[in-house]
Amino acid sequence: MRLLSIAALQTSPVARDPAATLRLLGERVAGVRGVAPSVQLVMFPELHLPGLPPPLELHGNVRDLAVEVPGSLTAELGAIARAHGIWLVPGSVYERGEAGRVHNTCLVFSPAGELVARYRKVFPWQPHEASTPGDAFVTFDIPEVGRIGLSICYDGSFPETCRQLAWMGAEVVLQPSLTTTSDRAQEIVMARANAIFNQIYVVSLNAGSPAGIGRSVIVDPEGLVRLQAGGGEELLTDVLDLDAVTRVREFGTAGVSRIWDQAKRSLKPPFP
Numbered sequence: 001m002r003l004l005s006i007a008a009l010q011t012s013p014v015a016r017d018p019a020a021t022l023r024l025l026g027e028r029v030a031g032v033r034g035v036a037p038s039v040q041l042v043m044f045p046e047l048h049l050p051g052l053p054p055p056l057e058l059h060g061n062v063r064d065l066a067v068e069v070p071g072s073l074t075a076e077l078g079a080i081a082r083a084h085g086i087w088l089v090p091g092s093v094y095e096r097g098e099a100g101r102v103h104n105t106c107l108v109f110s111p112a113g114e115l116v117a118r119y120r121k122v123f124p125w126q127p128h129e130a131s132t133p134g135d136a137f138v139t140f141d142i143p144e145v146g147r148i149g150l151s152i153c154y155d156g157s158f159p160e161t162c163r164q165l166a167w168m169g170a171e172v173v174l175q176p177s178l179t180t181t182s183d184r185a186q187e188i189v190m191a192r193a194n195a196i197f198n199q200i201y202v203v204s205l206n207a208g209s210p211a212g213i214g215r216s217v218i219v220d221p222e223g224l225v226r227l228q229a230g231g232g233e234e235l236l237t238d239v240l241d242l243d244a245v246t247r248v249r250e251f252g253t254a255g256v257s258r259i260w261d262q263a264k265r266s267l268k269p270p271f272p
Helices: 018-035 072-084 153-157 159-167 184-198 243-251 259-266
Strands: 003-010 041-043 087-089 092-096 102-109 115-120 139-142 146-150 172-176 201-205 217-219 225-228 234-241
Touching: 003 018, 003 201, 018 072, 018 234, 072 087, 072 102, 102 146, 115 139, 146 159, 153 159, 153 172, 153 184, 159 184, 184 201, 184 217, 184 225, 184 259, 217 234, 225 234, 234 243, 243 259
Parallel strands: 003 041, 041 087, 146 172, 172 201
Antiparallel strands: 003 234, 087 102, 092 102, 102 115, 139 146, 201 217, 217 225
16 A cells, blocks of 8 residues: 555744744644654645735735745755654745746655755746746655645646646645635635546645635545645644555546546646
8 A cells, every 4th residue: 555644734834933933843843743653744834934924914025035945944944854754845935046036936855854846836826926937847756655746825726737747647736825815615626626637636735824714625536525624723634545546547536437547548648
């Protein structure tokens, strides 16, 4: 069996204090390890580490919060991952890019503390989000488990995102989010739809109050919601059976609809 034990923290940062947020992240990872000693992957919401203020307050200039990747922050995050022997997805950060650009970038660290993936959000929430779009989708491999794809919040509103990640071999899509608006219900529908269309797991992790409105979900390859959080701070733990992706694709959603098999035969994916 190919099992992935995950912990998704629906939480808030220390507003306006990235350093304190980073310290708290380390403490929370240690706490998760105490609650779920076998956890393999721990993830946090979108733009958690910049320590953004509550949604009705101005965030200021994102360039003031941007960091170098790799840099001192990634070194500290790698040390946390290494100390606890986990795959760490600390949400996303504002990354200082080329020619003065700022990207909304999701980071992934291996249990050895290495920065193994960096994904720049392809579909920022325009016109409200000032970050520059990325130009590539990203996956990473967990040995003996499977391939994981990265998506950030509004990316989920574009079906091309999960479809491309699935073409690239992803069986799970991690989607750190920061939703403060009243369309979270629609986002949950899209998370379920993306899971159904591609017969994959989708982990849509939102920030909890006061940073976001919560309602994070973990959706299985048939589009069924395995877990759904409330609005406040909450820890979602689950063990994903990636062989279920193989089963659903072979026998079909609800045992009848072999969506992925037909998509591969008729849509000519750009990846093997």
